[in-house]
Amino acid sequence: MVDVTHGAAGPLSAAEVEDVELYHPKSWITKYVFSQDAKIIAIQYSTVALSIGLVALVLSWLMRLQLGFPGTFSFIDPERYYQFITMHGMIMVIYLLTALFLGGFGNYLIPLMLGARDMVFPYVNMLSFWIYLLAVLVLVAGFFLPGGPTGAGWTLYPPQSILANTPGQQRGIVVMLVSLILFIIGFTMGGLNYVVTVLQGRTRGMTLMRMPLTVWGIFTATVMALLAFPALFVGAVMMLLDRLIGTSFFMPAIVAMGEQLAYKGGSPILFQHLFWFFGHPEVYIVALPAFGIVSDLISTHARKNIFGYRMMVWALVAIGALSFVVWAHHMYVSGMHPAFGFFFATTTLIIAIPTAIKVYNWVLTLWRGDIHFTVPMLFALGFIVTFVNGGLTGLFLGNVVVDVPLSDTMFVVAHFHMVMGVAPILVVFGAIYHWYPKVTGRMLDDTLGKLHFWVTFLGAYLIFFPMHYIGLMGVPRRYHEIGGMAFVPSSVVTLNEFITIVALVVGAAQLAFLFNLVWSVRHGRPAGGNPWRATTLEWQTPQTPPAHGNWGKTLPVVYRWAYDYSVPGAAEDFLPQNQPPLPRAA
Amino acid sequence: MGVVLVFMVIVAAFAGWWLSRQGLAAKPWLEVGVIGEAVEPSSPATAKLGLGTFLVVASSLFALLVSAYSMRMGMADWRALPMPTVLWFSTGLLVLASIALHMAVIAARCDEPGHLRSSLLAAGVCSLAFLSTQALAWRELAAAGYFTAANPASAFFYLVTAIHGAHLLGGLVALGRTGARAFAAPREISPKAMGGLTLSVELCATYWHFLLLVWLVLFSLLMRWTDDLIEICRGLLSA
Numbered sequence: 159m160v161d162v163t164h165g166a167a168g169p170l171s172a173a174e175v176e177d178v179e180l181y182h183p184k185s186w187i188t189k190y191v192f193s194q195d196a197k198i199i200a201i202q203y204s205t206v207a208l209s210i211g212l213v214a215l216v217l218s219w220l221m222r223l224q225l226g227f228p229g230t231f232s233f234i235d236p237e238r239y240y241q242f243i244t245m246h247g248m249i250m251v252i253y254l255l256t257a258l259f260l261g262g263f264g265n266y267l268i269p270l271m272l273g274a275r276d277m278v279f280p281y282v283n284m285l286s287f288w289i290y291l292l293a294v295l296v297l298v299a300g301f302f303l304p305g306g307p308t309g310a311g312w313t314l315y316p317p318q319s320i321l322a323n324t325p326g327q328q329r330g331i332v333v334m335l336v337s338l339i340l341f342i343i344g345f346t347m348g349g350l351n352y353v354v355t356v357l358q359g360r361t362r363g364m365t366l367m368r369m370p371l372t373v374w375g376i377f378t379a380t381v382m383a384l385l386a387f388p389a390l391f392v393g394a395v396m397m398l399l400d401r402l403i404g405t406s407f408f409m410p411a412i413v414a415m416g417e418q419l420a421y422k423g424g425s426p427i428l429f430q431h432l433f434w435f436f437g438h439p440e441v442y443i444v445a446l447p448a449f450g451i452v453s454d455l456i457s458t459h460a461r462k463n464i465f466g467y468r469m470m471v472w473a474l475v476a477i478g479a480l481s482f483v484v485w486a487h488h489m490y491v492s493g494m495h496p497a498f499g500f501f502f503a504t505t506t507l508i509i510a511i512p513t514a515i516k517v518y519n520w521v522l523t524l525w526r527g528d529i530h531f532t533v534p535m536l537f538a539l540g541f542i543v544t545f546v547n548g549g550l551t552g553l554f555l556g557n558v559v560v561d562v563p564l565s566d567t568m569f570v571v572a573h574f575h576m577v578m579g580v581a582p583i584l585v586v587f588g589a590i591y592h593w594y595p596k597v598t599g600r601m602l603d604d605t606l607g608k609l610h611f612w613v614t615f616l617g618a619y620l621i622f623f624p625m626h627y628i629g630l631m632g633v634p635r636r637y638h639e640i641g642g643m644a645f646v647p648s649s650v651v652t653l654n655e656f657i658t659i660v661a662l663v664v665g666a667a668q669l670a671f672l673f674n675l676v677w678s679v680r681h682g683r684p685a686g687g688n689p690w691r692a693t694t695l696e697w698q699t700p701q702t703p704p705a706h707g708n709w710g711k712t713l714p715v716v717y718r719w720a721y722d723y724s725v726p727g728a729a730e731d732f733l734p735q736n737q738p739p740l741p742r743a744a
Numbered sequence: 745m746g747v748v749l750v751f752m753v754i755v756a757a758f759a760g761w762w763l764s765r766q767g768l769a770a771k772p773w774l775e776v777g778v779i780g781e782a783v784e785p786s787s788p789a790t791a792k793l794g795l796g797t798f799l800v801v802a803s804s805l806f807a808l809l810v811s812a813y814s815m816r817m818g819m820a821d822w823r824a825l826p827m828p829t830v831l832w833f834s835t836g837l838l839v840l841a842s843i844a845l846h847m848a849v850i851a852a853r854c855d856e857p858g859h860l861r862s863s864l865l866a867a868g869v870c871s872l873a874f875l876s877t878q879a880l881a882w883r884e885l886a887a888a889g890y891f892t893a894a895n896p897a898s899a900f901f902y903l904v905t906a907i908h909g910a911h912l913l914g915g916l917v918a919l920g921r922t923g924a925r926a927f928a929a930p931r932e933i934s935p936k937a938m939g940g941l942t943l944s945v946e947l948c949a950t951y952w953h954f955l956l957l958v959w960l961v962l963f964s965l966l967m968r969w970t971d972d973l974i975e976i977c978r979g980l981l982s983a
Contacts, residue, residue, distance in 0.1 A: 278790050278794070279794060346798075346801055349801075350794055350797050350798055350801075353797050354790060354793050354794045354797060357793060358789065358790045358793060362778065363778045363779055365766075365767060365770070365772070365779050366766045366767070366768070367766075367767055367768060367770045367772045368772050368779075381759075384797070384800070384801045384804070385752070385755065385800070385801070385804045388801060388804045388805035388808055389748075389804075389808050391805060392805065392808045392809055392812065395903070395907075396812070396903065399899070399903065405896075405899040405903075406896055406899065407812075407816075407896070407899060407900075407903075422821075423819070423821045423896055424896065425815070425816060425819065428812055428815055428816065431745050431815070432808065432812065435745065435748065435808070463773060467772060467773065468768070468769070468770075468771070471768065472768065475763065479756055479759075482752050482756075483749070483752075715778060716778075717776055717777055717778060718772075718775075718776050719772035719773055719775075721773070722773075739776045739777055
């Protein structure tokens with residue numbers, strides 16, 4: 159700590175800000191239900207996201223039961239199997255991960271970490287949640303309509319997604335598209351809030367380069383989501399028109415069941431472009447908040463400043479920008495021009511550079527740190543390993559010549575579950591264990607937490623590692639039953655049984671986590687204001703859980719960056735961001 | 745997807761320029777103390793930034809629509825649509841609405857509530873008239889047998905005009921509320937209330953200018969003035 163720059167060296171009196179523009183709830187309903195407080199909205203978002211995620215978890219159980227023990231469960235017929243696949247994928251990616259990272263963590267952490275009282279447009283923020291809830295309800299309605307939800311696969315590729323005989327073609331696909339459109343409208347409202355709050359709502363002294371990496375991650379991801387979701391919006395609207403009034407945006411002239419349909423001249427590839435123009439950034443919309451959160455978890459629980467903070471910020475921005483020029487690597491087998499394949503393979507592999515920088519910096523942050531193996535730290539470490547794993551198989555799939563034979567095999571399923579399923583969800587868990595004490599004032603139970611971590615972490619590897627081998631043998635994904643294909647050895651059948659049993663156990667471990675969440679609200683050990691002895695502003699609030707308006711009468715003033723851990727000469731091993739400069743040694 | 749890539753490059757260039765002015769090369773681990781002056785949270789700046797961000801999102805939406813449109817045009821079976829002449833009329837109406845809102849901004853800044861009210865009224869009337877003429881164009885095409893399903897060009901025409909119109913409708917809600925406030929304001933309006941009103945009018949004007957710009961781009965695309973340009977771009981991309 160050698161330099162004191164730009165302005166006063168001594169402590170400043172905190173800026174008093176008049177309390178006029180804050181919204182004040184007048185009744186129980188406006189305080190806890192139609193609340194405009196970002197913290198309540200965050201809890202609402204998280205609760206809904208975790209609840210619908212539980213539905214998706216059960217769907218994955220059902221899929222695994224079919225794959226492990228084909229024919230045993232007669233109610234899982236091919237139609238239902240496809241419906242389970244579709245809903246599992248869509249819920250996990252959009253309604254759980256996106257909503258939880260941005261709507262949940264974004265709402266809770268952005269104002270608190272930046273020293274703001276709330277989001278800049280609280281009313282719009284509230285609308286965002288209620289539209290999200292509506293989107294989820296419309297989605298769930300698909301299960302109860304005649305014909306059930308759509309079974310088109312989470313990518314909803316036309317023409318099959320709206321052809322007769324695809325499960326849920328009557329109503330399911332319509333409610334799915336409507337739900338997506340609603341989700342995007344709701345998200346845009348929230349996203350505008352997150353971006354403008356980061357740009358305008360920071361407290362005095364909080365420069366962009368003093369923001370915790372969690373905020374950087376959420377901010378970058380939100381900007382990406384705001385630019386990428388319109389592609390899904392356009393795609394969904396156009397497909398809805400194709401389905402409802404018979405336009406031919408995506409539907410080519412087609413003969414189905416021996417009949418010439420009325421569609422003429424649409425382009426299914428156009429949908430793939432639109433979908434993946436959204437779909438690939440979506441991977442990073444989920445990953446970047448995870449990157450940011452993991453950086454903060456590692457730094458806090460290793461009692462060391464983050465290694466290469468500037469590089470970490472630049473890498474986040476670089477990944478965000480690059481992720482918009484790689485989308486067609488999902489379409490190598492769509493018959494595109496080989497030169498395009500070369501271009502997109504190159505851009506895809508270039509993303510490995512900023513990503514690798516981040517991984518090195520996490521490892522170097524751990525290097526000679528005072529590592530506390532707390533539950534959040536375990537999950538953060540689990541994330542790094544898993545992300546590297548999933549990322550490496552991504553390098554295989556990013557190359558056209560390797561991708562073509564592996565396309566549509568279980569290898570792809572194993573890859574994306576590792577990199578954007580397991581890895582981000584480990585961060586979700588780590589983050590919940592880390593910030594739960596701030597949200598409720600009580601700690602989650604440690605023993606249950608460790609049990610949860612080890613079962614989930616080891617279980618995920620037991621599930622997805624064998625799946626890579628199954629894929630390498632050429633076992634296709636999306637098949638209801640592989641049956642007696644000559645190239646599939648009996649070991650695959652045994653492996654599938656094994657994976658299914660592990661999946662059931664890992665799923666059950668999540669119930670222990672849910673129990674922990676509910677039980678600890680009342681019975682957890684009281685946490686105090688700053689149980690992890692962390693530097694960032696959310697741990698310095700006058701009350702825990704933070705009261706409405708977050709900061710009492712005066713806003714905090716920020717004097718330092720977010721990673722002053724183990725500073726030589728300091729009395730404690732951490733210096734909160736709002737702690738004035740230490741008196742200089744003579 | 746060339747159009748949307750160009751749009752993304754513009755956004756990236758702007759973001760890069762902006763980020764380059766934010767001290768991203770700072771070394772925060774060396775800097776202790778308060779950096780910068782206390783900035784009063786200002787609601788006009790926040791509101792303008794909020795609208796600006798939304799306009800970027802909306803631009804992304806329209807860029808994607810234009811992208812999809814030009815991709816579809818490249819296919820062999822594309823048949824162009826005879827454009828209803830009434831579109832010229834509606835374009836003129838949207839230009840008038842935009843001008844009226846510009847006048848409203850000037851009136852608000854010069855503290856002339858009378859002019860402000862009449863300009864807002866004119867903008868509202870022109871915008872509603874614009875929507876009606878668009879509906880007229882829809883009917884004209886439908887009467888000529890080009891309803892949505894018949895031809896990809898007409899499906900795109902309906903989609904593009906509908907989404908643009910929906911954005912204008914949303915804007916009309918904001919304009920209606922602003923107008924209601926302007927008409928309800930007392931003769932001797934307080935400077936603070938006038939400031940709030942001016943901000944609302946400015947935001948409406950920005951939004952209308954944006955929608956006019958988008959419409960001009962869409963209009964030139966629909967009128968096929970940009971065919972050559974698209975052809976040239978396609979040549980460049982496939983070269």
